[in-house]
Amino acid sequence: MNKLVVGNLLHRPLRSLISIFAIAIEVVMILSIVAIMIGMVNDQKTRTSGIGADMIVRPPNASFISAVGGAPVPAKIADVLRKLPHVAVAAPVITDLSTAGTVETIWGIDYQSYNALKPFVFLEGTPFQGPDDAIVDDYFARSDKGHHVGETIMIKAHPFRISGIVEHGKGGRKFVPIRTLGTLIGTPDNASLFYVRSDDPKNEGLIRQEIEATPGMAKYQVQTLDEWMSMMTPARLPGFNIALRVVIGIAMIVGFLVIFQSMYTAVMERTREIGILKSLGASKLYIVNVVLRETALLSLVGIALGMLLTQLIKLGLTYRFPTMTFQLTADWRVNAALIAFIGSIVGAIYPAWKAARKDPIDALAYE
Numbered sequence: 001m002n003k004l005v006v007g008n009l010l011h012r013p014l015r016s017l018i019s020i021f022a023i024a025i026e027v028v029m030i031l032s033i034v035a036i037m038i039g040m041v042n043d044q045k046t047r048t049s050g051i052g053a054d055m056i057v058r059p060p061n062a063s064f065i066s067a068v069g070g071a072p073v074p075a076k077i078a079d080v081l082r083k084l085p086h087v088a089v090a091a092p093v094i095t096d097l098s099t100a101g102t103v104e105t106i107w108g109i110d111y112q113s114y115n116a117l118k119p120f121v122f123l124e125g126t127p128f129q130g131p132d133d134a135i136v137d138d139y140f141a142r143s144d145k146g147h148h149v150g151e152t153i154m155i156k157a158h159p160f161r162i163s164g165i166v167e168h169g170k171g172g173r174k175f176v177p178i179r180t181l182g183t184l185i186g187t188p189d190n191a192s193l194f195y196v197r198s199d200d201p202k203n204e205g206l207i208r209q210e211i212e213a214t215p216g217m218a219k220y221q222v223q224t225l226d227e228w229m230s231m232m233t234p235a236r237l238p239g240f241n242i243a244l245r246v247v248i249g250i251a252m253i254v255g256f257l258v259i260f261q262s263m264y265t266a267v268m269e270r271t272r273e274i275g276i277l278k279s280l281g282a283s284k285l286y287i288v289n290v291v292l293r294e295t296a297l298l299s300l301v302g303i304a305l306g307m308l309l310t311q312l313i314k315l316g317l318t319y320r321f322p323t324m325t326f327q328l329t330a331d332w333r334v335n336a337a338l339i340a341f342i343g344s345i346v347g348a349i350y351p352a353w354k355a356a357r358k359d360p361i362d363a364l365a366y367e
Contacts, residue, residue, distance in 0.1 A: 027306025039325030052118025107172030108181030125164030259347035
């Protein structure tokens with residue numbers, strides 16, 4: 001039977017190749033959208049954990065997603081937080097989403113307090129020397145054709161001189177003075193949120209109580225870093241699951257239709273051969289088995305090709321955009337393979353059933 005299956009597929013090589021590529025595209029679509037979105041979430045978690053803070057304080061009704069919500073509260077609230085008994089460091093930060101050229105988050109920081117959370121590790125250069133200086137991480141420094149200390153880059157349509165290059169993993173990739181960024185977005189004395197380091201992690205509960213008891217701050221959102229980490233999952237991100245379902249749905253429809261058309265056409269072309277098989281005693285189950293085996297072989301080759309193409313896409317994106325995290329997980333590799341395989345088999349069920357129901361006499365008389 002296996003020789004018959006392979007022979008049938010090789011008889012129409014172009015059609016078989018089209019089916020294989022359709023399944024490969026289905027796998028690439030699923031894995032690429034998942035890898036980019038999960039990569040963004042996990043990259044944000046990794047960089048935030050490297051800031052050195054124990055707690056995050058946000059204004060009332062602010063989103064837990066960085067760069068969403070502007071800078072609505074006075075930065076001097078950091079002075080209030082620093083006076084609390086168990087607060088060691090409080091750093092005001094502006095996180096602003098920029099879509100100029102690429103989608104990225106610009107971080108406005110008070111260097112002294114932000115560095116006190118956990119010191120920057122400088123690979124080149126120095127901290128800010130003026131209001132129009134910027135610090136960038138090593139990933140950004142390697143992007144495009146490379147960047148160096150002293151170079152002028154545009155941030156928010158404003159020229160900044162790179163004063164230093166630091167190791168990645170401390171929140172952002174581009175840091176500018178908080179007041180400068182605030183001025184550019186129209187809120188020169190404000191902040192988006194505050195990172196807090198406690199004198200002892202055991203006192204996080206006390207700090208929360210102290211903040212809530214401070215006049216005017218009862219409604220502020222206070223989270224430990226662990227609490228924030230638990231919220232940064234794909235299921236909690238707005239639109240993530242919807243986008244994922246849409247992409248998977250479209251991919252499954254593409255795979256289903258291509259396999260359905262391919263196998264249905266193959267069955268119609270092999271009407272006489274099916275009649276010969278049935279006249280020789282082949283059962284309906286045997287005929288169905290042949291068609292489904294052909295589909296399974298096409299599906300497996302397509303899945304393997306899809307995995308290879310996705311890996312090549314990852315290598316290309318990593319080379320072209322070093323700051324992008326393209327995370328392929330084993331779980332989603334398996335999920336994508338199962339989705340593609342099941343969709344292909346479902347698409348072949350009707351053609352297989354139609355082939356099995358052919359009357360051998362009519363089939364033999366077919367011209």
